[in-house]
Amino acid sequence: MDGTARFDDRTDAGEQLGEELRERGVDADLVLAIPRGGLPLGRAVADALDAPLDIVVAKKIGAPGNPEYAIGAVASDGSVWRNEQAFRVTDADEAYFQEQREVEADAARKKAERYRSGRSPPVFDDKTVVVVDDGVATGSTARACLSRLEASDAGRTVLAVPVGPPDTIADFQAQVDEVVCLETPAGFRGVGQFYRDFTQVSDEDAMEYLER
Template sequence: MIFVDRNDAGKKLCENLEKFKKEDVIVLAVPRGGLEVAYDPIKSFNFEWDLIIPRKIGAPHNKEIAIGAVSADGSYFLDDHYVNMLGVSQAYIELEISEQIKEIHRRMREYRGSDTFPKVEGKTVIIIDDGIATGFTILAALKAVKKQGASKTVLAVPVGPKDMIEKFKKFVDEIICLHIPDEFYAVGAYYMNFEQVTDEEVFRMMNELRR
C-alpha cells in the first residue's frame, strides 16, 4: 500500500477510528507529520485533541543515532542494547534527557502556548503519527500517557515494520496499522509525497481544528 500523502493516510485511518467516536477520546498527534494524518479523524468524529512531543535521546558522538526517547513529563525509554554497545554513561543519559525535556517544553509553548501535559486521565488516548520506524519516540509517549492516567491507549499509524508492530502489542490496548510490509525500508518510502510539514502548516491546521 502506498499513500498519496499524509492527508490521504488520515482519510484511510478514519475507517478504523470511527468505532471510538462514542468513547471519551483524546487524539494526541505527534507533530509535525502526525498532525496532518490526525487532521481528518479529528474533524470527522469531533475528537478532542492535543499534541504530544516526544524527543529522541541521541548517542554521545552522533546525536542522529537514537538510543531512546523521552516525553514531556520525563517518562523515557532506553534501548539497552545500544546503551551497552556504545558504553553510554548514566551521567550522559541524565544530561541528554534534561536537555531534550527543555526542548520539548520549548516546542510545546511554541505550538500550544503552554507546556502543561495534555489532560488524558480516564480517557481513551489515540496517539497518531505518520508512521513508525524505530518506535522509540512513540514508546516514550505511551509511557507518559499511561503514567498520566489514560484508561485506554490506542496507537494509530499508516505504516510500520512487522517486528515493531508486534513489539508494540504489549504496550498498547489496541494498535491500528494500515500497512505492515514484510520488508520495511523507511516511513517515507510508503508515501508518494512525504515533504516535511512546516511550522506554518502546523499552526494553520491547529487554527482550523480549533474553530
C-alpha cells in the same frame, strides 16, 4: 505490500486511518498527534472521530558523537524510553543518558508550549486517547510519548499509524490497549517509501492543523 506508495500524502493516510478507527468502533475522547509529521494525520483522524486534537511531544536521545542514532527518547514531562540494546553498543553511560534526558525533555516542553500558544495541556483522566503519527520505524519517539500516557491517568490508549515494520508494531502491543496500523510490510525500509508525497512539514504548517 510490495513497497510501492500506499498513501497520496499525510492527509490521505489520516483519512484512511480515521475510517479504520471508526470501523473498529474506537470511541476517542482525545486525539494526540506527534509533531510535526503526525499533525496532518491527527487533524484528519480527529475530524473523523469527532474528537478534539492536541499534541504529545517527545525528543530523541542520540548516542555520543552520533545524534541520529537513538538510544532512547523522552517526553515533555520527562517520561523516558531507553533502547537498552542500542545503549549497550555505544559509548553512552548513565551520566550521559540522564544529562541528555534533561536537555531533550526541556526541548520537548518548549516545543509543546510553542505549539499550544498559551493553551492549557489536555487532561487525560479516564479518557480514551488515540496517539497518531505518520508512521514508525524504530518507534523511539512514539514509545516515549506512550510512556507519557502510561504515567498519566488515561483510561484507554490506542496507537494509530499508517505503516510500520511488523516487529516494531508487535512490540507496541505491550504498551497500549490497542494498535491500529494499516500496513505492516515485511520489506519496510522507511516510512517515506509508502507515501507519494512525503514533504517535510514545517512547524508553522503543523501548528495550523492544531489550530483548525
